[in-house]
Amino acid sequence: MAENRLAAALERFAAATRGADEAALDRPWAWGAYDDEGVRFAFFRTYEELRELAARIAHERQAQGRAPSAAQRILAQYHSAYRDLWAAVDGLGDEEAAVAPAPDEWPVRTAVAHMIEADAGFLVVISHALERHRAGDPDPPAPGEAVYDEMLGSEESHRRQMALPLSSLRAWHAELHGRILAEFAAIADGELQLGSRYWEPEPMSLRFRLHRLESHLRQHTVQADTTQAASGRAPDET
Known part of the structure; x- marks a missing residue:
């Protein structure tokens, strides 16, 4: 898929520039007449090209006549949050990610595992409600254990996945x-008001x-x- 190729290209760009220091960013780099800001300007040209592509x-x-639906616009916001999450932890090693900054606080790995677990739960709840509504059920119950097992695998498998290191969680x-x-x-737009039951x-x-998918990641x-x-790993310029 084109989106996957684009994402892979951006990940390669991030890997190539990760941790670049001031001297590296000041190295000569030109794009047409823009020749006085060094390698740093390549980041902005990359950003501009991505925004141009999105607008086009x-x-x-x-x-x-194929404008995005309301659901697709919401999912685009969620997709942006997903990309921002993995950009935020880019370059963080598995050992670093497993260290808590304080005894009563989560390590990054635990926070990420929680986000993924929540996404899995939202997937099941929304899918189950949609399926039941489309089958004519006006008030579907919350999904039971069998539904979770069918969609996500067994509880044992889920526990193994939750224990994975950060690199495998990705x-x-x-x-x-x-x-x-x-x-x-x-x-469909008309389905967005349909009810779904979870823990509430x-x-x-x-x-x-659908909006909760994004907000929970944020x-x-x-x-x-x-x-x-708090662990002394504040973001650098890149």
Whole structure:
């Protein structure tokens, strides 16, 4: 897929520039007449090209009568949060990620595992509610253990995944994230107000659940940032 190739290219760019110091960023680099800001300017040109691509795709979709649906726009926000999460922990080793900054605080690895576990739960809850509504059930119950096992695997398998190091958690999250985008992109505008049951005493709309995918990642990405700063690993310029 083109998106996967683009993501892979950006990850290679990040790996090549990670930890570049002031001297490296000041090395000569030119793009046309822009020749006095050094390698640092390459980051901004990369950003500009990505924003240009996003604007062009949005315009082409609109012109073709294929403007994004409400669900797709919400999922785009979630996708951005997902990318920001993994950018925030980029370059963090498995050993560093497993160290708590204080006895009563989570290590980064634990915070990331919690985010992935929540994404998995949202996947099951939303998928189950959609399936039941589309089958004519006006008030689907919360998914039971059998539904979770069918969609995510056994509890034993889940525990093993939750214990993975940060580097392996990334692959698990990528798989779940891809499923969420693929399965929920077809949610119709009229389905967003449908109810879904989870742990709350009352049903919550699918619109709320989709937005919660993003907000929960944002919430705990802040936690991961704070943990790294407390551990003396504040972000550098790159």
